[in-house]
Amino acid sequence: MKSSLLYICAALALSGAGPATASPSQPEAPQTIRLVSEDVDRFWTAYDAVRATPDPDEQRRLFQTLYLDQSTPGLSAFMAAKGYTIDNWLHAIRRYPRYWETVRPRTALAAEALDRTEPHLERLRALYPGLRPAGVYFEVGALRSAGTTQDDKVLIGVEMATGDESVDISEMPSGLQRFFQTYFASRPLENLDLLITHEVVHTQQTGDRRTLLAQALYEGVADFVAEKATGRLPDLPYVAFGPANDAAIKSAFRHDMAGEDFSGWLYNGPGGEFGVGDLGYYVGYAIVSRYYSLSPDKTEAIRTLIELDYGDQAAIETLVAASGYFDE
Incomplete structure (x- = not known):
């Protein structure tokens, strides 16, 4: 893949910049954002070089020089956001060659x-x-994230986000196989536009999220606003399971929501008390949707949700109280 420009006529107008100089008779040029994809080609070059030698030291040198040393700001941000090290990639390449060979054509x-x-x-x-x-x-x-953000960057892990049931996961441990079976059944490539939109919402949000409630609300806002923009929610188990089991989920979440442990509610895969992962997304979405439905000014409600300081616990609790979600 090569770097290209994605033209978005009004979607991403530059904030805080003065207007471009233009003739009154000419329309303003569309604003652009840059899609950067050359790291994908660099990875496969490094992958081939690593697979061609059995020497661990040479594998390390090749991967470092062919991929990491030439990284774009996006790859550097991805490493920082997900805690990636060279050992994570080398471990995954050595352990799961069938995965990499079958996902490779899909990354394009x-x-x-x-x-x-x-x-x-x-x-x-x-x-x-x-x-x-x-x-x-x-x-x-290295198989940790299909999508995340850092500051103004949307970071898409294509080795996950483009997979489907044709990708060979047989070399993985059973727990990882269960995760990928569920994830690939959600048709991530077909929903990549939804994921990108969700992550763009995250680039607008601010605040250090210390509690489970703050993190759930952060994810729920991104799901809700992305749904408003795309017309759909992700095809993931929590979307259907949540409304059908709202009372029990609400009761359990209320017990944990002031704590700083997200593991039972977010980014946890199938399992836990309910056997369904990421139910914190559902709770956050349920709070947000109720807040929005009760707001007389929908534009102002969207602005409030996106611009909420997610590090301000008092502001979060005020918004949650206004939703009435835990009063039901």
């Missing part, structure tokens, strides 16, 4: 999602006129 398909993403970002701009620019970086990680 990620760019197709951008055509579907453009109208969503235009809609997002209409919902939230203060939208700031966000770059989209396609990266190859």
Whole structure:
């Protein structure tokens, strides 16, 4: 994949910059964000070199020089956000060669999602006129994240985000196999436009999220606003399971929500008390949707949700109280 420019006519207008000089008879040029995807090609070059030698020291040298030393700011941000080290990649390459060989042709398909993403970002701009620019970086990680953000960067792990049931996970331990079976059943490539939109919302949010409630609300806002922009939610188990089991989930979440342990509610895969992962996303979404439904000014409600300081626990508790979610 090569670097390219994704043109978004009004979706990501530059915040805080003066207007471009233009002739009155000429329309303003569309604003752009840069899609950076060359790290994907660099990864596969490094992968081939690593697989061609059995010497661990040479593998390390090759991967470092061919991939990490030439990284874009997106890859550097991805490493920082997910705690990646060279050992994470080398371990995954050595342990799961069938995975890499079967996912490889699919990683080239990620760019197709951008055509579907453009109208969503235009809609997002209409919902939230203060939208700031966000770059989209396609990266190859080491099986920890299909999508995350750091500051103004959307970071997509294409080795996960483009997979499906054809990808060979047979060399993985049973727990990881269960995770990927569930995840690939959600058709991540078909929903990559939704993921990108969700992550763009995250680039607009601020605040150090210390409690489970704050983190759940942070994710719930991204799910809710992305749904408003795209017309759908992700095809993941928590979306259907949550509403059907709301009372029990609410009771259990209330017990944990002031704590700093997210492991039973977020980024946890299947398992736990309910046998369904990421139920914190559902709780956050349920709070947000109730807050929005009760707000007379929908544009102001979206602005409040996105611009909430997620590090301000008092502000979070005020918004949650206004939703009435825990009163039901």
